[in-house]
Structures are given as C-alpha cells and as structure tokens.
Amino acid sequence: MRGAVLHAPGDVRIEQLDDPTIVEPTDAVIRMSATCVCGSDLWPYRGINEVTEPTPIGHEYCGVVEEVGSEVTRVRPGQFVIGSFIASDNTCPHCQAGYQTQCRHRVPMTGCQAELLRVPLADGTLVATSDQPDPELLPSLLTLSDVMGTGWFAAVAAGVRPGMTVAVVGDGAVGLLGILSAAQMGAERIIAMIRHEPRQALAKEFGATDIVAERGDEGVARIKDLTDGVGADAVLECVGTDDAMHQAIRSTRAGGGVGFVGVPHGVAITGRDLFSTMVRLHGGPAPVRRFLPDLIDQTLRGEIEPGRVFDLTLPLDQVAEGYSAMDERRAIKAFLQP
Amino acid sequence: MRGAVLHAPGDVRIEQLDDPTIVEPTDAVIRMSATCVCGSDLWPYRGINEVTEPTPIGHEYCGVVEEVGSEVTRVRPGQFVIGSFIASDNTCPHCQAGYQTQCRHRVPMTGCQAELLRVPLADGTLVATSDQPDPELLPSLLTLSDVMGTGWFAAVAAGVRPGMTVAVVGDGAVGLLGILSAAQMGAERIIAMIRHEPRQALAKEFGATDIVAERGDEGVARIKDLTDGVGADAVLECVGTDDAMHQAIRSTRAGGGVGFVGVPHGVAITGRDLFSTMVRLHGGPAPVRRFLPDLIDQTLRGEIEPGRVFDLTLPLDQVAEGYSAMDERRAIKAFLQP
Numbered sequence: 001m002r003g004a005v006l007h008a009p010g011d012v013r014i015e016q017l018d019d020p021t022i023v024e025p026t027d028a029v030i031r032m033s034a035t036c037v038c039g040s041d042l043w044p045y046r047g048i049n050e051v052t053e054p055t056p057i058g059h060e061y062c063g064v065v066e067e068v069g070s071e072v073t074r075v076r077p078g079q080f081v082i083g084s085f086i087a088s089d090n091t092c093p094h095c096q097a098g099y100q101t102q103c104r105h106r107v108p109m110t111g112c113q114a115e116l117l118r119v120p121l122a123d124g125t126l127v128a129t130s131d132q133p134d135p136e137l138l139p140s141l142l143t144l145s146d147v148m149g150t151g152w153f154a155a156v157a158a159g160v161r162p163g164m165t166v167a168v169v170g171d172g173a174v175g176l177l178g179i180l181s182a183a184q185m186g187a188e189r190i191i192a193m194i195r196h197e198p199r200q201a202l203a204k205e206f207g208a209t210d211i212v213a214e215r216g217d218e219g220v221a222r223i224k225d226l227t228d229g230v231g232a233d234a235v236l237e238c239v240g241t242d243d244a245m246h247q248a249i250r251s252t253r254a255g256g257g258v259g260f261v262g263v264p265h266g267v268a269i270t271g272r273d274l275f276s277t278m279v280r281l282h283g284g285p286a287p288v289r290r291f292l293p294d295l296i297d298q299t300l301r302g303e304i305e306p307g308r309v310f311d312l313t314l315p316l317d318q319v320a321e322g323y324s325a326m327d328e329r330r331a332i333k334a335f336l337q338p
Numbered sequence: 339m340r341g342a343v344l345h346a347p348g349d350v351r352i353e354q355l356d357d358p359t360i361v362e363p364t365d366a367v368i369r370m371s372a373t374c375v376c377g378s379d380l381w382p383y384r385g386i387n388e389v390t391e392p393t394p395i396g397h398e399y400c401g402v403v404e405e406v407g408s409e410v411t412r413v414r415p416g417q418f419v420i421g422s423f424i425a426s427d428n429t430c431p432h433c434q435a436g437y438q439t440q441c442r443h444r445v446p447m448t449g450c451q452a453e454l455l456r457v458p459l460a461d462g463t464l465v466a467t468s469d470q471p472d473p474e475l476l477p478s479l480l481t482l483s484d485v486m487g488t489g490w491f492a493a494v495a496a497g498v499r500p501g502m503t504v505a506v507v508g509d510g511a512v513g514l515l516g517i518l519s520a521a522q523m524g525a526e527r528i529i530a531m532i533r534h535e536p537r538q539a540l541a542k543e544f545g546a547t548d549i550v551a552e553r554g555d556e557g558v559a560r561i562k563d564l565t566d567g568v569g570a571d572a573v574l575e576c577v578g579t580d581d582a583m584h585q586a587i588r589s590t591r592a593g594g595g596v597g598f599v600g601v602p603h604g605v606a607i608t609g610r611d612l613f614s615t616m617v618r619l620h621g622g623p624a625p626v627r628r629f630l631p632d633l634i635d636q637t638l639r640g641e642i643e644p645g646r647v648f649d650l651t652l653p654l655d656q657v658a659e660g661y662s663a664m665d666e667r668r669a670i671k672a673f674l675q676p
Contacts, residue, residue: 094592260609260613264610
C-alpha cells in the first residue's frame with residue numbers, strides 16, 4: 001500500500017509500504033475512506049518535536065473494515081467506522097469514566113495517512129455507522145476522529161453551558177471547531193481571538209459573535225472590555241503555547257473554566273497564576289471516543305458540518321503539499337483522498 | 339484596645355492600639371468573641387513572607403456588633419456575626435457567582451487578633467446568627483471565618499460528591515477540616531496523607547478511612563495501590579508547596595479534581611503535568627462567604643464540630659505562645675480569648 005512517511009523536518013513522502021495485517025486477535029484492518037493532516041503533525045514536521053527515524057505519520061481516519069481478528073465482535077468487515085487517534089479498550093476504569101485517551105491499554109495511532117490501517121483494540125476504538133454514509137459527509141465524519149472531537153472536548157472541559165460567554169484562543173481547525181462546539185452547546189456569546197481574516201469569516205459562520213484580533217495583554221483587555229470587566233465564563237485554549245495558555249487564564253472570570261487541548265509546548269503555570277485568578281483548568285488529549293456516537297448522530301442529522309474546516313483537498317500522493325500549505329498557513333486543514 | 343502586632347519574624351506582641359472606629363458608612367465595628375492563629379499567619383511569622391514594618395495581624399474573627407455606619411442595613415448592634423477573611427460587597431458579579439474573595443471591592447482583613455475590629459462592607463461581609471450562640475459553639479463558629487470554609491471549598495473545588503474516594507494532602511487544620519468536609523459531602527472513602535500520629539487520630543474522628551504516612555513518589559504509589567491503580571476521584575491540596583501540589587496531581591485519576599487552598603509558595607506546574615494526567619485543577623482563596631449561611635446552620639444543628647481542631651486555648655495576651663506552639667507543631671491550631 002501507499003502511505004506517508006516523515007523522514008525529517010519538512011520531508012514527508014508517499015512510499016510503498018507493507019500492507020498491515022491482523023497482529024492481535026483484537027485488531028481490525030480498515031481501508032481508508034479519507035484521512036487528513038492535523039495541526040499536531042506540524043510539530044515534528046517543523047522539527048519542534050524531534051524526528052529520529054523515518055516514521056509513518058497521521059492519526060485521523062475513517063474507512064471500511066476489511067478484516068477483523070478472532071476476538072473482535074462489535075465491528076465486522078464491510079462496516080464504515082470511525083475511531084479515535086488513540087486506540088482504547090473502552091472497558092477499563094478510565095474508559096468507563098469517559099477518559100479513553102488514558103485507557104490502561106491505550107495505543108497511540110500513527111501511519112493513518114495511508115491506504116490501509118491496522119486498528120488495535122478494534123471493539124473499543126471503532127464506532128460503526130448503521131449504513132454507508134453519503135460521500136459528501138466524509139469530510140465531516142473524518143473530523144470526528146480527532147479535530148472536531150478535540151474542539152468539542154475543549155468546550156466540555158471549559159464547562160460551556162447554555163447562555164454563557166465563551167472565548168476561543170486559536171484560529172486553527174481545533175479552535176474553529178471549538179467555536180462550532182460552543183455554539184452547539186448553547187453559548188450566547190462566542191468571542192473568537194483570531195487575526196487572520198479568512199478564518200474570521202469561517203469563525204462567524206460557525207457561530208462566533210465577536211472577533212478579537214489582539215493578543216497578549218491587549219487581547220485580555222479586549223475580552224474584559226467585552227464582558228463588563230468580568231472575563232469570559234469559559235475559555236477554550238486550542239494552541240498549546242505558553243502565551244496562549246496565559247491569555248486564556250487571564251481572560252477567564254473567577255470560577256470560570258479554561259479547557260485546553262493544544263499539545264503543550266513550553267507551557268509553565270505558577271500556583272499563584274491559578275490561586276489569584278481562581279480559574280478552573282482542565283484539558284489534555286481529547287477522549288474523542290466518548291463523543292463519537294453523539295457527534296456521528298449530529299453529523300448524520302446535518303446539525304453540524306465540521307468538515308468545512310477543510311479548505312484544501314488533495315490526493316494522498318500529494319500529502320507533502322498538504323503539510324506545506326498548512327505550515328505556511330495557506331490552508332486551514334488538508335483533506336486527503338487515498 | 340489590645341491587639342497583636344507582628345514586628346519581625348518570630349516576634350508577635352500584644353500592644354495597646356487605638357480603638358477602631360467607623361471610617362466608611364458601610365463599616366461595622368465588632369467586639370471580638372474569639373479569634374485564632376491561622377496556618378497562613380506562619381508564613382510571615384517564619385519570615386517566608388517578608389515583614390517590612392510592624393503589622394497588626396490575624397484574619398479570623400467572630401463577635402458582637404458594637405456600631406455600624408450609616409449605610410449598613412443588614413446587621414445591627416448587638417448581633418453575633420461571623421465574616422470572611424476577605425471583606426466583600428456580596429453584590430458584584432464575582433460575589434454573585436460565589437467568588438466573594440474576588441469581589442471588585444474586596445478588602446483583605448487583618449488585625450483580627452485584637453479586642454475590636456473594623457469590618458468594611460459590613461452588609462456584604464458579615465452573616466448574623468438569629469440568637470446569641472451557646473459559648474460552647476464559639477470555637478466551631480469561629481472556624482467558619484476561614485479554616486472550615488477553606489477546607490469546605492477545597493472539597494467543593496475538587497468536586498467531591500457522594501460515594502467518591504477522596505485523598506487529602508496536608509495535616510494542618512485546613513487539611514483536617516477538608517476531611518470533615520469530604521465526609522459531610524458523602525465521600526465513601528477518605529485517605530488522609532498524614533504522618534503525625536495525634537493528627538491521624540483526629541483525622542479518623544473527622545471521617546478518614548485510610549491513613550497514608552508516605553509522601554512524594556511513595557505516597558502517590560500508596561494512593562494508587564489503594565485505588566486499584568486508578569487514583570483518587572478527588573484530592574484536596576491543603577499545604578501550598580510544590581511537593582504537595584505535585585503529590586496531589588499525581589494521586590488523582592484522569593478527569594478527577596484537585597482542589598487547592600494552600601497559599602502557593604514556589605508551586606510550578608507545566609502544561610505537560612496537566613495534559614498527561616488530565617486532572618481538573620481549581621482553587622484559590624476560599625470564598626467562605628458563599629458557605630457561611632449553610633455552615634452556620636450545620637454547626638448550630640450540631641452536624642459538624644470543626645472547632646475540634648483547636649487543641650490549644652490561650653488568652654489573647656499569650657498570642658506569642660500560640661504562634662510558637664503552631665510553628666513548632668506542638669499545637670494544630672490556637673484559639674484566642676480576647
């Protein structure tokens with residue numbers, strides 16, 4: 001099969017790889033219907049995370065089951081399935097509590113930018129739709145594998161509830177889908193902290209009511225201005241830098257929540273930062289498996305269209321252009337057709 | 339009047355001071371029925387917080403109203419009242435949200451280890467009982483001014499609910515009352531992380547079901563052992579040091595909460611610490627005003643007896659011995675009779 005391999009910063013190639021096979025009796029092999037490039041793929045692509053050897057890359061996927069291991073009982077060949085970027089058994093205490101990314105047997109997925117994929121713990125990881133979905137829904141369904149589930153979790157972790165004023169830090173696909181999530185959860189006012197004009201437009205279509213282009217102290221001051229000096233009830237931190245985290249904390253009212261989902265790079269918080277602001281902090285790798293059934297339903301019913309974050313569609317063979325376009329911010333997110 | 343003044347680390351003296359008077363029309367002056375020494379008073383007493391000039395000290399109080407300013411309508415002379423260690427108007431958006439320690443007009447209290455006290459924002463700050471309380475209840479009622487309300491907030495912030503497994507870090511009065519609070523909220527199992535034997539005994543009387551004497555890595559390992567490898571559902575951090583905070587974070591299950599109320603001294607958290615553990619973090623100076631009406635009722639009904647943390651009773655004139663005994667851990671908490 002063909003699959004993307006990261007060789008070094010800036011060097012992603014499509015190569016001929018061995019077809020994956022059933023290794024464990026709990027595995028499934030799926031034929032990819034669609035895959036994509038994630039903002040977090042850019043960390044190693046940019047050399048911020050070290051690349052020590054050629055590595056199959058990509059962790060967002062949906063497709064049709066080709067084969068299952070002997071112990072798999074909940075999915076069967078021919079079904080369309082979506083899974084999380086971290087495989088989980090969905091039965092351990094962490095999974096049962098809805099924190100499947102902390103599963104005792106978790107397996108981070110990789111090598112999803114490919115034609116075929118081995119999915120460990122298939123029964124726990126994959127959620128099947130009842131029918132083959134309309135191909136037009138593929139982009140939206142694909143987002144549920146990570147980016148939409150992650151935006152949704154940011155809103156859940158921040159404690160978004162109907163009527164709230166919510167601010168979103170980050171104009172990547174996760175931030176934009178955090179806006180969509182907050183709107184879907186009934187937020188009354190959604191302040192998008194976005195500079196880039198084309199992204200402002202999509203933010204508004206997803207439900208943003210206010211745009212703040214300023215960052216740092218000025219950005220915080222604008223949020224305070226917009227909230228009668230109080231701060232937002234909930235803030236979604238969808239970047240992962242120290243600046244973004246502190247902007248989020250300082251934009252939140254006392255007792256309000258910061259939901260953070262950006263993979264932290266250099267984020268340092270003092271006890272005083274939290275003690276003096278009294279914000280609530282919760283985040284981490286989104287347990288998208290928790291949300292998959294509900295988000296699949298919302299997507300199939302047409303209530304949400306998260307696939308709109310894809311503004312570049314490429315054949316898998318042109319994966320390198322997908323990375324390049326996202327790295328240079330020419331594209332929000334690249335959809336790949338195997 | 340007589341009042342305690344901190345002159346330098348280790349040097350607290352009772353001095354003759356001017357009687358407080360009504361300064362603002364929203365003030366009240368109360369005659370102290372009881373006061374005490376707080377663990378946080380030990381930070382400046384130990385020189386960890388700088389002492390630059392002689393400062394009246396103490397922030398826990400209850401007493402009888404002597405006089406009120408012209409704009410005070412909710413309390414009147416002769417009433418027995420308890421107030422928070424931070425005065426608040428109880429009407430601003432932060433107060434309305436239950437975060438009175440972040441009140442827009444907040445005034446930190448000091449000089450409470452004295453015979454008389456000026457209380458700013460009396461209508462918002464003070465809660466009166468319907469009758470003069472039984473003198474035997476004074477120690478318990480006094481704790482509601484800070485230490486009990488703080489232990490209670492630690493449990494609220496950690497998200498304690500019936501049936502949970504809760505761990506408490508810290509064997510000071512706040513930690514002990516955090517145990518009492520968790521028990522009162524219906525926690526099924528309460529693990530007290532306490533080395534000191536006499537304090538272990540009181541912890542058990544307050545509702546601790548398990549004692550863990552180990553700290554650091556060993557303490558975390560013991561909590562994991564006791565929870566089938568999962569971690570506690572909620573952890574109360576009642577110390578304020580970096581070690582205590584990290585012990586708390588690492589003892590908590592994914593999605594569980596750490597409620598922290600120890601004034602942070604050198605606490606540093608990385609984004610990775612929180613991202614990888616997925617714990618919820620919430621804390622700060624406890625908005626005890628939020629809890630005063632309910633905790634007064636619980637105390638008057640005899641459901642809780644938080645005053646049991648006082649194991650040393652002294653006349654106000656011997657305040658120096660109170661500090662010394664707490665500093666040397668000869669006493670948990672010193673009750674002072676003006």
